Amino acid sequence: MRIALAQFNATVGDLSDNTEQMLQLAEQAREQGARLVLFPELAISGYPPEDLLLRPSFYQDVQVQLARLRAASVQIALAVGWPEWADGHRYNAVSVFDGGECIAHYRKMDLPNNEVFDERRYFSAGEHATVFALDGVRMGLNICEDIWHATAPRLAREAGAELLLVPNASPFHRGKEQERLEIARARAQESGLALLYCNWVGGQDELVFDGGSFAMNADGSVACQLPMFNSSLRCVDYQHGLLQSAEVDAWPEDEAAVYQALVVGVRDYIRKNGFPGVLLGLSGGVDSALTLAVAIDALGADKVHAVMMPSRYTADISVTDSREMIERVGCRYSEIDIWPIYEQFVGALAPEFSGLAADTTEENIQARCRGTLLMALSNKSGKLVLTTGNKSEMTTGYCTLYGDMAGGFAVLKDVSKMWVYQLCEYRNGISVRGLSNPIPQRIITRPPSAELRPDQTDQDSLPPYAVLDAIMERYVEHNQSMAEIMAAGFAEADVKRVVKLLKINEYKRRQAPVGIRITPRSFGKDWRYPITNRYFA
Structure with missing residues (x-):
């Protein structure tokens, strides 16, 4: 038979x-x-x-x-x-x-x-x-x-x-x-x-x-x-x-399978929901570069619009590297300076902020200027905004509600920062429909930064990503306790810091767009932690 x-x-x-x-x-x-x-x-x-x-x-x-x-x-x-x-x-x-x-x-x-x-x-x-x-x-x-x-x-x-x-x-x-x-x-x-x-x-x-x-x-x-x-x-x-x-x-081997899963996830979400294409904010950083590469491979360059939104804190090399990537991938590209918009926001809030020192509030306003611009372009064009944040950022809350979290689909939501680097190198080593090496090497090798204040790097606020990701995997994906993670050789301060950040940012994750699952425990259907929660272990 x-x-x-x-x-x-x-x-x-x-x-x-x-x-x-x-x-x-x-x-x-x-x-x-x-x-x-x-x-x-x-x-x-x-x-x-x-x-x-x-x-x-x-x-x-x-x-x-x-x-x-x-x-x-x-x-x-x-x-x-x-x-x-x-x-x-x-x-x-x-x-x-x-x-x-x-x-x-x-x-x-x-x-x-x-x-x-x-x-x-x-x-x-x-x-x-x-x-x-x-x-x-x-x-x-x-x-x-x-x-x-x-x-x-x-x-x-x-x-x-x-x-x-x-x-x-x-x-x-x-x-x-x-x-x-x-x-x-x-x-x-x-x-x-x-x-x-x-x-x-x-x-x-x-x-x-x-x-x-x-x-x-x-x-x-x-x-x-x-x-x-x-x-x-x-x-x-x-x-x-x-x-x-x-x-x-x-x-396919591990990296190839994960990359293909991201491409299929983007392709089918856009196709099955009838969107004409996608928008994303391109920062000159590794996360947005990988998101752009996935989008191009999933949909074709003609359906992708990348938007660079620099401020006075955006490094010149971020703009240069973004332009170079656009030359390689060939999609639509725009640059919109957010600083005049930011100054209008801060000026309107000046009476309320009188006597108060600048802090992350002003940083978040920059991110929200960008989010507002992307959503306006989405409303006008019908294209869906792809957010570019990764799982490490979602774990620790290193992301801004209504800012870089604004959008309809989170491509890297379940991809840790260290895996972002691996996937960038993987994608640069293959050819998809004749496109090879789409991500400039400097984007991959330079220290990651949100570029929301002078000389900022991610590691000013977070443990090294190799440490953060290992703790995150143990706690989130394998349900290990803090005691078990520390017994495995991780510093007590790092473990407590990551778990605390995970706990206090649950409210952000509840408001995040849906994103592709590539691990046994993503921040989606299989993560249902209470926002109001005093358990810490």
Whole structure:
């Protein structure tokens, strides 16, 4: 039997287009001789549909598209994920259609409620294994989280399955593709079942789905592996109890995978939400340079507008380096001097500030001048403002509400400062659509500075980024306590400083735009700390 894995890029809630994509993929699979096509989890609705699942009309509209797919199964069998409403309960379900009929139906047993997943808010758990026969091959059905635990695959095996079909919606973070592969290998070897694993690809708000679908035999050997970050259809043959060897795509290394995730996240957020392009503030610093490179690679230079907004504290080399980068990438570029605007602000506030020394208030006014200008350009053009702050800054609050945080999408929100440097060097070492070395080297090597006062550097206010990022990773991503971090050799003063800054700036993060998740713990769906909070440990 020939089975097709069909990983594709859906849009949540675009039921008709998602279904149309599946019909087209089914026809391609039929032309390649496939008997069955496996689609990702909740293929009709996209993932995650979140509170769309609370609307009764949503299920009615899903049924319309389900009927289209059932009718198409007279040509080829289809394994389709969809949200089901039945007997007062909602289920994450998959149905197999063949010959215009439903020949199998399964409801997800293990509902994840960790990291970015919130399925117990919406779904009831299924209770029974499902095994069906197609051309003499007995197949079981599991969905995503089911194979992260031993029970569901074991029940499928006990019900007589020899091959397991596993539709998935498994989002990317660093190293996730290898983690999935090892989990699947453990389940295959425990259960004695070969399996076909089909994952989503594409960006959905802060999540990026990386594809990387695969076919694996019961001994854990990989027979077929699809590319990451690209829609793909691939067929694999099942003969004599084995999945036969097919094409195995190499997956990108760590830096390449992260960079591709950022590009896909930007591309799909802009495309799926219908923005004509993007704006961003270009400062001559490393964060805005990386954001610009990602935007160019995601959208093309014709859809990107970079704006340099110097003040009297902006170094000449910042302007020079920004202009040089624009020459390399070829996008639209503007320069707007903020100092006259800043002076108007300060002049208006002078009676209120009388007798008070200048402090970060005046620095923040500069940032807010820039934010106001970018948002005005956004309103006029319809383009979305990309913010340029990184995870290290979001952790410590080294960012200005309604200033550099003003915008609609935070490209580097989950990218630490040290990773920003790595990604800049990575991007300069590759060519994308003929563009290589887009970031001037001096932008990467010069000390980072907000340039809001004379001779300012980031390290005036923060620990060295190598130290800050290591503490942040331990505390935020691995939930280590301050005591554990200090026991690992970090200075008590640095640890307490970073954790204190993290705690007191929660209110800022609540007001930050959505941004791309590339670690196991981002400041988004999987970070839900109280703003009012006296716990400090």
